[in-house]
Every structure is written in structure tokens, then in C-alpha cells.
Amino acid sequence: MKIIGRVESEAITDVRCDVCNESTRxxxxxxxxxxxxxxWGYGSAHDGKRYEAHLCERCFFNTLxxxxxxxxxxxxxxxxxRSPEGDLGLVTRNDLFRDGG
Ligand SMILES: [Zn+2]
Structure with missing residues (x-):
């Protein structure tokens, strides 16, 4: 038997860029x-530190x-x-569905 009712849950409603503070929606x-x-792991100067910065498209390419x-x-x-104008960090093109292309 299914019992249906309202539940309250949390979800991500927006992600703001950590550089420009604009919404990424x-x-x-x-x-x-x-x-x-x-x-960063053992032996590194920043051992144990974990970073995670969210960037909008403009700030990502400015960083690149x-x-x-x-x-x-x-x-x-x-x-x-290596070409200074090369695609630094670019892994693939036309990976529209994030499945490897
Ligand atoms: Zn930004």
C-alpha cells in the first residue's frame, strides 16, 4: 500500500559564482x-585542505x-x-550529454 503525503526536502535552488556572485541560472x-x-594530500604544502569554487561561464574562461x-x-x-593559445585543460569537444562525446 502506498501512502502519499507531502514531505519537505532541501534541494539546490541556485548556484552563485564564487568570483562575481552572479547566479549561474x-x-x-x-x-x-x-x-x-x-x-591536497600528504606531503603537499597544503596537506588536508580541500577547495571547491563554483564559477560561472565568464569567470571560468577568465580563469582559463x-x-x-x-x-x-x-x-x-x-x-x-605547447601553443600558448592552445586549449589548456580541454578534454573533449561536442560532449553535449556529458557522456564522453
Ligand atoms: Zn562569475
Missing amino acids: LENGNLQYETLEAH AYLKQARRTLHLFDGDP
Whole structure:
């Protein structure tokens, strides 16, 4: 026998960007954000610290641009074969359903 009744539960209603504090909810209602995360382990300078930052699309790509600039600067004179304009961190394209493409 099923007994149906109202229950109260908590759910994520919004995710705000940790940089610009804007909502990551699009007009279609979908939340679009990415997570920059790290969990530093034994032997690291930050042993035991765990980070999780939620970024909107604009701040994510601003962060990526910063990292590309840092790579470009660090390898300015050593002939690093990686293109400074390359897709740093890009794993796949056309993975529209998050199933590996
Ligand atoms: Zn943002």
C-alpha cells in the first residue's frame, strides 16, 4: 500500500559564482557552472585542505585565460612546444550529454 503525503526536502535552488556572485541560472532554467576543486594530500604544502569554487561561464574562461597567460610567461624563453593559445585543460569537444562525446 502506498501512502502519499507531502514531505519537505532541501534541494539546490541556485548556484552563485564564487568570483562575481552572479547566479549561474540561465533563462532556460538550467544551472551552468563549473567547479574548480582541489584536495591536497600528504606531503603537499597544503596537506588536508580541500577547495571547491563554483564559477560561472565568464569567470571560468577568465580563469582559463589567466592560466594560459601564466603558462605563456613561465615558458617565454624555454621553447615550450605547447601553443600558448592552445586549449589548456580541454578534454573533449561536442560532449553535449556529458557522456564522453
Ligand atoms: Zn562569475
